[in-house]
Amino acid sequence: EDQVTQSPEALRLQEGESSSLNCSYTVSGLRGLFWYRQDPGKGPEFLFTLYSAGEEKEKERLKATLTKKESFLHITAPKPEDSATYLCAVQAYTGNQFYFGTGTSLTVIP
Amino acid sequence: ETGVTQTPRHLVMGMTNKKSLKCEQHLGHNAMYWYKQSAKKPLELMFVYSLEERVENNSVPSRFSPECPNSSHLFLHLHTLQPEDSALYLCASSQEIFSPLHFGNGTRLTVT
Numbered sequence: 001e002d003q004v005t006q007s008p009e010a011l012r013l014q015e016g017e018s019s020s021l022n023c024s025y026t027v028s029g030l031r032g033l034f035w036y037r038q039d040p041g042k043g044p045e046f047l048f049t050l051y052s053a054g055e056e057k058e059k060e061r062l063k064a065t066l067t068k069k070e071s072f073l074h075i076t077a078p079k080p081e082d083s084a085t086y087l088c089a090v091q092a093y094t095g096n097q098f099y100f101g102t103g104t105s106l107t108v109i110p
Numbered sequence: 111e112t113g114v115t116q117t118p119r120h121l122v123m124g125m126t127n128k129k130s131l132k133c134e135q136h137l138g139h140n141a142m143y144w145y146k147q148s149a150k151k152p153l154e155l156m157f158v159y160s161l162e163e164r165v166e167n168n169s170v171p172s173r174f175s176p177e178c179p180n181s182s183h184l185f186l187h188l189h190t191l192q193p194e195d196s197a198l199y200l201c202a203s204s205q206e207i208f209s210p211l212h213f214g215n216g217t218r219l220t221v222t
Contacts, residue, residue: 004152008178023135032210034210036173036213041218042211042215042216043116043200043214043215043216044112044153044200044211044213045156045213046210046211046212046213049210072175087153091208092112097208098153098155098208098211099152100152100153101152102150102151102152
């Protein structure tokens with residue numbers, strides 16, 4: 001069964017304290033892995049797509065990496081404005097549907 | 111207006127009411143989606159339309175009825191809902207079916 005597990009469920013960091021969020025997945029034939037950011041009261045905002053193991057994408061303080069079983073979202077020197085819930089989703093070749101994780105709620109304390 | 115716009119932002123309805131959620135996308139995309147987001151649960155796909163044709167219906171109860179009159183507009187008609195239907199309903203669009211999704215800000219629905 002295709003599924004996505006994100007950890008930790010919640011993460012509190014001091015401003016400037018780098019860390020990583022994990023997205024583990026099982027899917028029969030990965031078409032793509034997607035990271036989204038969701039602020040309270042808003043819809044998810046697209047961040048990255050990764051297609052193959054070894055691929056990396058960067059945007060400001062965020063860097064996403066992909067292996068055959070998991071993806072990491074690395075946050076370098078986070079700022080309070082990085083506080084949000086980060087969602088991971090995978091898409092399989094069969095069926096085309098997206099499978100979402102339950103997210104990691106990140107709080108960055110000034 | 112840019113992106114994906116959803117109205118209303120908040121909706122409170124009784125179990126016997128009939129209401130509709132509206133979504134409009136200004137991105138020129140060909141596919142539109144309805145998702146349900148409940149606390150502590152993954153986003154749940156409800157319906158998918160590609161070029162105004164429904165291509166996916168994930169065993170959604172008949173009290174939810176979608177309508178896609180054109181590639182820019184999507185509606186979700188609601189009737190005789192249950193309290194467990196209270197959730198954030200998200201509309202999304204994508205360039206082609208199942209390419210990266212662009213979400214609206216959702217309608218927070220409360221069924222009393």
